[in-house]
Amino acid sequence: MTVATLADVLGGPRAVAGLVVLGWEEAQAFVDAAEAEGRAVILQAGPGARRYMPLRVWGAMLRTLAEGASVPVVCHLDHGEGFETCLRAVEAGFSSVMYDGSALPLAENIAITQCVVEMARASGVSVEAELGVVGYAGGALSQATDPAEAVALAATGIDALAVSVGNVHLMTEAEAVIDFNALRAIGAAVPGLPLVLHGGSGIAPGVRRRIVAETAVRKFNIGTELRQVFGASLRNAMKDPAIFDHIGILRQTVAPLTEAARGVIREL
Secondary structure, three states: OOEEOHHHHOOOOOOEEEEEOOOHHHHHHHHHHHHHHOOOEEEEEOHHHHHHOOHHHHHHHHHHHHHOOOOOEEEEEEEEOOHHHHHHHHHHOOOEEEEOOOOOOHHHHHHHHHHHHHHHHOOOOEEEEEOOEOOEOOOOOOEOOOHHHHHHHHOOOOOEEEOOOOOOEOOOOOOOOOOHHHHHHHHHHOOOOOEEEOOHHHOOHHHHHHHHHHOOEEEEEEOHHHHHHHHHHHHHHOOOOOOOOHHHHHHOOHHHHHHHHHHHHHHO
16 A cells, blocks of 8 residues: 655655646556556646546546556645635545645634644644635736745644746646746755745646755645546547447546656656
8 A cells, every 4th residue: 555645755856746637548558657666656636627527526537547556656735725625635545635725814814724634633634725826827827925924824834835936727838937946045045844835737847956956945736747548548549430439539648648657757
């Protein structure tokens, strides 16, 4: 059994990939990739995935994969909207939850995060929080993380803190401009606390490596670039009219996804 928490996997000198999962094929491919690289991996079920399939099913599926893996696998709730969502994730078997109170006033974000930490700790589950707002490509704008506010949120006992320093969700090109000075300032304000960058697909591989080497970032969330691989391999599979069963079609996405995920895991 290799079900792990963020506290288990984020303590080393290298970063861990938080890979966004939307279905079985991706989850299997990402575990295969982690095993091939001999590295831990974080499987993440975000709001889109939870709208598609019930939370309890996600928990059972991710935990089943983790329990059969030869490397540590974190079953992580991404962007939990509130205390109740985080509680239901813990009950469903997730080993880690992210409570996202970044859009709330600081005091409210801290208060709810504290409640989530206390609830999760009772079950041995890790907690990621967010401060500042990571925007979306073509959508909501970002708001930078304040190092002084990070100190207050870190006091809740969280295991990792997602920050906004130029990273943006859903970027299809690696064009994000990361503010290294801001990252260093946040890291200095909360020494020992692993930082997280959402929107990792928008950060070029070379920049990711530099971030790991020079800052406290130990988790990158990667989704869009791997979904692009899934989409391309799915379209290619559907060119053959002799393959009409959806299992047969979807199975052909696993190998390309595994190879792409290995590259992501390796570079961190």
